[in-house]
Amino acid sequence: xxxxxxxxxxxxxxxxxxxxxxxxxxxxxxxxxxxxxxxxxxxxxxxxxxxxxxxxxxxxxxxxxxxxxxxxxxxxxxxxxxxxxxxxxxxxxxxxxxxxxxxxxxxxxxxx
Amino acid sequence: xxxxxxxxxxxxxxxxxxxxxxxxxxxxxxxxxxxxxxxxxxxxxxxxxxxxxxxxxxxxxxxxxxxxxxxxxxxxxxxxxxxxxxxxxxxxxxxxxxxxxxxxxxxxxxxxxx
Numbered sequence: 001x002x003x004x005x006x007x008x009x010x011x012x013x014x015x016x017x018x019x020x021x022x023x024x025x026x027x028x029x030x031x032x033x034x035x036x037x038x039x040x041x042x043x044x045x046x047x048x049x050x051x052x053x054x055x056x057x058x059x060x061x062x063x064x065x066x067x068x069x070x071x072x073x074x075x076x077x078x079x080x081x082x083x084x085x086x087x088x089x090x091x092x093x094x095x096x097x098x099x100x101x102x103x104x105x106x107x108x109x110x111x112x
Numbered sequence: 113x114x115x116x117x118x119x120x121x122x123x124x125x126x127x128x129x130x131x132x133x134x135x136x137x138x139x140x141x142x143x144x145x146x147x148x149x150x151x152x153x154x155x156x157x158x159x160x161x162x163x164x165x166x167x168x169x170x171x172x173x174x175x176x177x178x179x180x181x182x183x184x185x186x187x188x189x190x191x192x193x194x195x196x197x198x199x200x201x202x203x204x205x206x207x208x209x210x211x212x213x214x215x216x217x218x219x220x221x222x223x224x225x226x
Binding site (some may be wrong): 004007031032034036041042045046047049050051089091093098099100101102103104105 | 155223
């Protein structure tokens with residue numbers, strides 16, 4: 001089981017604040033880095049799948065960057081809204097199989 | 113929204129009972145997975161399948177078993193439930209490795225064994 005670290009564990013921000021989370025993963029045998037958003041009572045939803053060092057991806061107010069050489073990825077949310085409240089999961093994928101190795105997630109609460 | 117379904121969503125059952133957790137997907141994906149999440153912990157892979165009649169154990173040891181007789185169906189069975197099996201179980205599927213293996217998840221089954 002490969003170790004994926006996410007920080008912070010939880011975050012409480014006000015509506016309109018921008019925020020970011022970190023995911024650290026082993027840099028050897030890297031294949032892909034996934035970010036998922038998991039709202040309570042719903043299915044985890046894929047936000048980004050990144051495979052190349054230096055990748056930057058954006059979906060609306062959410063963006064992510066990837067550094068495979070040093071083994072980290074950042075997720076940014078600009079102008080947080082209450083509907084952004086969810087757990088954000090990072091998962092790392094090696095080139096030796098199909099399994100995703102997940103971190104424990106960052107739980108985000110955005111209050112009006 | 114992904115077309116992957118799990119039933120039941122919640123199950124409370126007594127020790128010693130046999131349980132089958134259902135997972136179905138309508139996307140025609142070859143690869144399917146079962147993950148287990150204990151409270152406050154990460155999702156861990158317990159079973160996966162590359163296609164019909166293919167099943168493998170994941171990184172986390174589990175007393176459960178799985179079968180893959182049809183592409184769309186990947187049920188998980190516990191022959192004799194114990195309180196240590198209390199957890200959340202998520203099913204997922206993916207199409208192929210070339211796109212980074214994006215996985216589509218069901219809503220999960222929250223199992224409590226009393």
